[in-house]
Amino acid sequence: MLDGFHRYIIEFHSEAGLPLGQVAVEVDFAPALEWTRLAGVRSGRIAFADYDGPVSVVPLWHVTLSRPYVQGFRVQWNSKETGRFFCDFSTGYFKGLVASASTLLVEAGKLEAGDRFIYLITAYPGEPEARPNGEGFAIEDIAPAISVRQSALSRFVHSASVQGCFEPELHPVFIPGRVLAEVTSLTQEAQKIETGGFLIGHLHHDAAAPEVFVEVTAQVPATETVREQSRLRFTSDSWTAARNAILLRHKGEILLGWWHSHPVKYWNCKDCPPEKQKTCALSQGFLSEHDRSLHRTVFFRAWCIAMVVSDVSYGDPTICVFGWNRGILDPRGYHILNSSVAESNIVSVAGLPSGGNDAREA
Amino acid sequence: MGSAGTAGLTLFAADVSQQKVRRVSNIGLEVTVRELTDSLLAEMKLPQNDPEGRPVTYYALLEREGRQLQSWEKLGDVVQSGDRVVLQPNIDAGRIRPACGGRPH
Numbered sequence: 001m002l003d004g005f006h007r008y009i010i011e012f013h014s015e016a017g018l019p020l021g022q023v024a025v026e027v028d029f030a031p032a033l034e035w036t037r038l039a040g041v042r043s044g045r046i047a048f049a050d051y052d053g054p055v056s057v058v059p060l061w062h063v064t065l066s067r068p069y070v071q072g073f074r075v076q077w078n079s080k081e082t083g084r085f086f087c088d089f090s091t092g093y094f095k096g097l098v099a100s101a102s103t104l105l106v107e108a109g110k111l112e113a114g115d116r117f118i119y120l121i122t123a124y125p126g127e128p129e130a131r132p133n134g135e136g137f138a139i140e141d142i143a144p145a146i147s148v149r150q151s152a153l154s155r156f157v158h159s160a161s162v163q164g165c166f167e168p169e170l171h172p173v174f175i176p177g178r179v180l181a182e183v184t185s186l187t188q189e190a191q192k193i194e195t196g197g198f199l200i201g202h203l204h205h206d207a208a209a210p211e212v213f214v215e216v217t218a219q220v221p222a223t224e225t226v227r228e229q230s231r232l233r234f235t236s237d238s239w240t241a242a243r244n245a246i247l248l249r250h251k252g253e254i255l256l257g258w259w260h261s262h263p264v265k266y267w268n269c270k271d272c273p274p275e276k277q278k279t280c281a282l283s284q285g286f287l288s289e290h291d292r293s294l295h296r297t298v299f300f301r302a303w304c305i306a307m308v309v310s311d312v313s314y315g316d317p318t319i320c321v322f323g324w325n326r327g328i329l330d331p332r333g334y335h336i337l338n339s340s341v342a343e344s345n346i347v348s349v350a351g352l353p354s355g356g357n358d359a360r361e362a
Numbered sequence: 363m364g365s366a367g368t369a370g371l372t373l374f375a376a377d378v379s380q381q382k383v384r385r386v387s388n389i390g391l392e393v394t395v396r397e398l399t400d401s402l403l404a405e406m407k408l409p410q411n412d413p414e415g416r417p418v419t420y421y422a423l424l425e426r427e428g429r430q431l432q433s434w435e436k437l438g439d440v441v442q443s444g445d446r447v448v449l450q451p452n453i454d455a456g457r458i459r460p461a462c463g464g465r466p467h
Contacts, residue, residue: 030407136388136389136390136393137370137386137387137388137389137390137393137398137401138386138387138388139384139385139386139401139402139405140384140385140387141383141384142374142383142384142385143383144376144380144381144382144383145380146381194455194456196455228456230456230458231454231455231456232454232455232456233452233453233454233455234451234452234453234454234455235452236419236420236421236423236430236450236451236452239378239448239450239451240423240428240450243448255379255380258455260455260456262456282458288455288456288458289413290412290413290454290455290456290458291455291456292413293409293412293413293453294453294454294455296409297408297409297451297453298377298378298379298451298453299379300379300381301379301381
């Protein structure tokens with residue numbers, strides 16, 4: 001349930017301040033809602049099973065320009081049990097929309113490709129579009145089942161080393177070294193063709209910390225894919241195979257994320273000097289627009305991750321992990337798990353039973 | 363095969379992550395898989411086009427049988443009340459245009 005609906009419009013200005021035009025945009029607030037929910041759960045303010053509490057998204061009016069200009073927005077979660085919890089988001093959340101909208105101005109001849117511009121976000125109260133009706137049938141939300149293990153974070157931290165920059169605002173992610181070795185090996189074996197798979201494991205909750213964290217236990221190579229040098233298609237059969245693999249393992253694992261390779265050294269970059277390749281954007285781990293769309297479609301929960309293995313020509317393949325950060329997909333740090341951690345208590349959060357991602361050991 | 367009463371079929375539908383789950387009730391026996399899928403995609407706000415505007419194809423997997431339903435099949439012929447279907451996309455990663463010196467997109 002989403003309250004406080006507003007319509008958002010981006011105003012474009014030249015660097016000299018001349019107005020260039022306005023573009024109405026449909027803002028996807030779902031990642032912000034997910035971020036807020038996870039932040040609430042991590043701080044003990046929202047229950048894991050709380051999926052349908054009233055949520056409002058309200059503009060934060062610009063302190064100097066004032067209404068209708070915004071400097072961000074607030075997502076407020078209103079829980080019957082624990083009261084209100086909110087997270088604020090800056091206009092950085094709109095960056096992707098701004099980039100897309102600016103192409104319309106280029107097409108209209110108001111901007112040249114590569115021009116710099118200034119943008120402002122405005123918001124106006126409105127009514128959301130009515131939910132679509134089925135062909136005479138009724139559709140209602142059901143809380144999904146999520147398998148959550150009650151575990152002590154400290155036991156994982158003691159068995160792991162930090163990789164990359166770890167921000168306390170992000171939930172910890174633990175990945176075994178052997179999983180990193182496997183994806184590296186599969187990337188090298190695939191040579192000039194993209195490959196990929198699924199990251200499966202457990203979601204943990206440490207009520208004492210309090211903290212929520214992710215433990216990857218395995219990677220499942222994607223099958224039934226269509227693979228090319230710069231494209232990897234996950235087909236309907238790929239998802240079926242992944243779910244079957246999870247069920248066959250019978251460890252109560254869930255789908256936590258996905259990984260895919262970038263055969264950088266086989267792209268056009270192969271002719272570049274190594275020193276240039278080291279700083280080239282293509283050699284760094286990155287997510288394409290399609291990668292981001294896939295992640296948003298399937299891995300929209302704030303705890304989900306994506307991994308990119310870049311097979312570069314100047315050394316061993318590099319690994320970059322991405323995750324949701326305030327509703328935006330960004331590179332993030334993680335922990336390399338050096339040894340296995342003992343089993344923890346498994347708790348299945350209530351929801352619809354059945355399905356490959358459900359806990360069955362509860 | 364359908365076992366609906368006068369009120370029609372009831373089934374459960376999930377997206378591929380199993381994180382969006384819907385109960386669909388009062389489904390007429392003549393409703394096709396495509397009609398159900400189209401309504402669910404809109405209701406679950408699942409993208410129907412990729413970033414380049416090409417349509418994303420979704421298949422409905424009937425978990426009980428482990429098979430993909432055909433879009434033209436009538437639900438009254440293929441599902442039972444209480445069945446669970448999973449909407450699974452054919453979806454692309456990558457699709458970058460590698461170009462030295464340029465930003466990937």
